[in-house]
Amino acid sequence: MTTLDDIAVLGGPQLPQRRHLITEVPGPRSRELAARRATALPAGLGSSQPFYVAAAGGGVLVDVDGNSFIDLASGIAVTSVGNSAPRVVEQATAQLQAFTHTCFLVNPYEGYVAVAEQLNRLTPGDHPKRTALFNTGAEAVENAVKYARVATGRPGVVVFDRAYHGRSALTMAMTGKAAPYKSGFGPFPGEVYRAPLPSPFSSHGDEETAREAALDALHELVDIQVGADQIACVVVEPVQGEGGFIVPSEGFLPAVADFARQRGILFVADEVQTGLGRTGRWFASEHEGLVPDLVVSAKALAGGLPLAAVTGRADVMDSVHRGGIGGTYSGNPVACAAALAAIETIEAEGLLERAERLGELMTERLRALAAVDARIGDIRGRGAMVAAEVVVPGTHEPDAGAVAGVIAFAQQAGVVALNAGTRNNVLRFLPPLSISDELLLEGFDVLADAFAASR
Template identity: 65%
Template sequence: MTVVDTRQDRPSSVRRVVTAIPGPRSVELADRRAAALPAGLTSSSAVYAERAADGVLVDVDGNSFIDLGSGIAVTTVGNSAPRVVERAAAQLERFTHTCFLVNGYESYLEVCETLNRLTPGDHQKRSALFNTGAEAVENAVKYARVATGRPAVVVFDHAFHGRSLLTMTMTAKNMPYKNNFGPFAPEVYRVPMAYPYRWPSGPDNAAAEAFEEFRLVVDTQIGAGSVAAVVVEPIQGEGGFIVPAAGFLRQVAEFCAERGILLIADEVQTGIARTGHWFASEHEGIVPDLITTAKGLGGGLPLAAVTGRAEVMDAAHAGGIGGTYSGNPVACEAALGVFETIESEDLLTRARRIGDILQAELADIAAGTNVIGDVRGRGAMIAAEFVTGDALTPNRDAVAEIVRYAQDNGVLTLSAGTFGNVLRFLPPLTIPDELLREGLGVIRDAVARI
């Protein structure tokens, strides 16, 4: 079925700055915000959105920005994608909520059946739906603990898994995610990540040495027989788009299988076509026991999932898993629109094409400066790590300056990284090549200013 978007208010794919940034209307809304919202609830951008589509966001002052962040990897198929809007709107007219724990509905089943089909592995699977990535990760740990009868969870340096008590504990970075929010959850242990760019003895040694440290911690400090799950992002998101050294994840997966430990892949940011495969685990050839998804799954509506081996997912007792809004029917219909859009428009291939453009352009920018130490990522999930002249000291100020310059010139970008020195790119997969290149041109100008 071909879906044509006929809405007259859909913004044009152009960059246009018509006021100072932020404009007067955004400033007015910021004043209202300061009076009504708590100070700790911040936004990285100073502009307030009015409309958005594909790779463009229009603010309340009429400025049109190239969107290279997709609401942190959420609007992967484009903002207000036609199939998402059509399905969600139709569902709004039928019913908005029943609570799946009370009355079921077919769209919930369809989303789970699709995830069972698309996730890696040909084993029998089950899926359960939730609202957020943190909820998905926390429930994946619950499934792992009840299935194994073990308490411990192993996570990695630079990881981000959410902001709930358990997932905040699992997250590595203190500020802003954990500072003053303790005490934290017990039985969470951290091991090194095979971070090629920053591995002390060099990238060629990262996989072997990081795995040996991981093995020693699990076997001698925790005790493998106490570990329910190892939780890992196949590409670390908030940590700075760290792609683990080649072979590291496979060694971890084999180790877990040998010791009866469940491997949970946190694909909240990497999943749903972002990296050129449906799931980033496929790049490494690993088959996790459990996979968590969110962000791009709902096309902008809150939806998350845990998909895993049937025997693991069936281990939880009746009534032990769920939530009032989990798997909301409108969000489920939106997710079905996401799946249709990716498959009908071949957005897996498109993600790889975007990745090629990002990698080439950023490598060229890096060649002309000494402030970019590394360009890395997969598909439409690419980042540049900024450093000072000694090539390893994090350059957080450079990233902050680039983000500000880009915003002032009509481009929305995101920072990341344990040290705040990574500029990350998560454009929607529907962004036109020329718009993407134009946005990167602004980034080039910003780097030149540094």
């Protein structure tokens, strides 16, 4: 049996890249930790997987019982460069040894400035930009709205059906799914308005009509119901994450951006899940040539350490008064060092191209599976952000039970997968970009077995 000492010595990318189970799942050590957890943590803090991780790297997670799992989730797109990418570990360790924190609001340091320079370079558009750093995606989304409100002098925020923007008070109001994210936590802040978002699957094959109807509804909402002079910003995920990896109908987002700018409304891209290489571009906005006024990034930004950012037009970002934006831990120096290393890793290891390759492999396997299983109603995504919507055959009726069964089967067989969608009937795949082709395909072999076992 692999011991915890063995796992610690092997470390991240040096871990054997294999699926290997030596106990039941969860194993005895994980069950012990679950019992401790039950007396120490609140019941509402859940985990989708029952095993406790001792080490991770490449494309695997190793639990405290020595079981090795294929990782198709990467911490919900956080560990895109891997759970322990060498550059991230090295540079974060060096920063830890120098100093852990000072609070940038008191004593600034170069790492914060360097991360801002990189994001100003990488986000879409060649206009002058500024970047402010935060801790979480929700915090960054909320601060993007603050920037937009000050810059425009308007209060309103437009978001879209099925959106997920976070768990803070304002971002809960912006999120389009009640359970589990909003239930019981109201009342929520006002001045948040919701518009429809067309998608190829939901349009039942008539994308053009659906797109035009959604644009008409946006016009009705903004110009008639609320008043364009009351709307500060439109906030949208270029590919919806929790909403089910929905890629808006082609041409819709550019039309929304044009609509907003004609009315002095800022266009904000929430790239928390899609940014930093996940879709095969630095930012998913690039797929349709979007140049947002503000871009929000987080998750993959710092290779697993907590860091988020708002990057935007210099005139917008400079509009807030001194001291109006910030936070004690925002732009922590260790997280900044990790972010610089993560960006370096993406560039040095060709991970944008790697994301495209992984997406092609996943899509090919899902199409082969769909050819023999009519429950797969749609396959979609961009780059290494791919999903399969599972439905009752021949309909658009969601089959969340089938998704739950597939995830449970995979878990017991040594593969980590996640669900998504407002009806929980979408299988979403977010493998680390460091995973090998062989390991990825083995994971999809297990998923095929899971579907076959439930037919």
